[in-house]
Amino acid sequence: MKETIRHSITDALKSLGIEAVDFVVDYPTDKSAHADYFSNVAMAASKQAGQAPRVIAEQLLAALEGTIPHVASIEVAGPGFLNFIVSREVFTDTLNTILQNEEAWGRNQSWKGKKVVVEYTDPNPFKEFHIGHLFTNAVGESIARLFMMNGADTKRVNYQGDVGLHVAHAIYGMQQLGLTPESTFSARDLGRAYALGATIYKTDEVAALAIRDINKKIYSKEDSTINTLYDAGRTVSLEYFETIYALVDTKFDEYFFESEAGPRGKELVLNNPEIFLESDGARIYDGESKGLHTRVFLNKEGLPTYEAKELALAKLKEERLGQYDHSVISTANEITEYFKVLLSAMGEVYPGLAAKTEHIGHGTVRLASGKMSSRTGDVIAAIDFIDEVAGATFEKMKISSGLEDMELSRDIAIAAIKYATLRGNILQNSVFDKDSALSFEGDSGPYLQYTYARIQSVLDKAKEAGVFPSIQVVPPSAYAVEKLLAQFPSVIISALADRAPHKVTGYLTELAGEFNSFYAHEKIADASDEYATYKAAVAKAVATTLKNGLWTLGIKAPERM
């Protein structure tokens, strides 16, 4: 429809002797305009034509009126906008499309045939999986699913730091706390072990030396005692992470580990001495000559840092997943600056890979007391937070609908958390606020789920009353909610293009709000109403859109709640 209007305008411009003007045809942001589409073409062409925008608008109006298929009327408004009102059947057609397509509704083929690798979550074994990981998981999952909605062959991958100084901290802590492979210890115990090791590393030089020694042994695998401690801790951690991935509905296609990227990274650095210069016993990349900053790739003990590992990781991804067209790495934005250096270095080592690698930084979750730190133990474990929100959900659902379902409560809790993460620009930091996380009113994940569940319920009632969704009998004018439905596919496109999942969140919230208003004013399960079947069709289409949109955000759409 947008393209039809655009072409007609382009033709009309030519007839007025105006060439190649950059203009917009889109849904109006201003609801009071009562237009289905608007264009700013008259303003854009004003300068070139040397005439006032409204004059050009009037001329275009005269040229266009009655010539565009499915456009019922056009008017000039404000400083020179052209407003288009489309005919009634356009909305009925959209409704029909949605009912026919179901799961495919909203999908497009713009990335068809392209393989995209999306890396996200990236927790470190031996450390706690905290609410920051929940945040980064929600962002990465939605980016990955946006690629899927746009037709890409998307591989979701997770890169976990199972070697490095943090692991040495944890192993040291395990020794101190008496955690052995024989004793049954939990991931939480490991978190404590890490905090202990990390704290003492800063204050006690003897311990720090011991930890550095452990770190070397982790890489060299020469000490069997450390090896068994390491294996036990790593297994406990990774199994624990899996339980969380299941809760948040994330399925990774492939896992990568720093332990495999490490040796490859070291080799890569040593094989490229002209790129990674020797300095002070370490191997560095001189980013300063590129306007960035210098970073260490191999420390003076010869161990690869995160930088060297990440370099090797790009190659590993290709080896294991095959040639890819695009690679996205989503992390908190404290990594953003370092990633620029990394990409610059990668550009010299693997220019082909660097060109298709993109880093998406996002904000961090902070506590009211400041930044979270697993080193000091000042973190909120993801699982604790989910349990708390799920508990509150359980109580609320028991009161409002009599359902007692813990699994469902968790899905709603996850929805609340993911929505809160994805409701605004992902670049923004957020301060963790439990009260608002426990509030399910207004803009929230549960609000969208509630709307969906409510539609299922009313469609059941309608069925009992003999009302089935149909577009046979069409009301004279389209409902407001019906008009919103058509925008979904373009929302999916622009959300990916801008790497902005919040566009989906915002759209779904608007759709749900408009539906709830519709629901409050129109009776659906009423066989005596000639338009009941059409209203049921609208309700069903809204449900389909909500479900597909929620899926894009990584949120489940429960049938009841």
Add this chain to the structure above:
RNA sequence: GUCCCUAUAGUUUAAUGGAUAGAACAGGAGACUUCUAAGCUCUUGGUCGAGGUUCGAUUCCUCGUGGGGGCACCA
């Protein structure tokens, strides 16, 4: 010090350079013998400061101020 990001109602936030800056929460008022009140209707209240570019600036540029992050062996 320097580089990057950021600043919108009391709070959380939306707005490819376009129309009267849009929501939600909190505050105030209300409807319902009706399909799930996690709902609906009405309402009070806002662009950090100073310049600039533009027919038009929350949006782009410059400077300032506040917040966050990076700046050598953590990730």
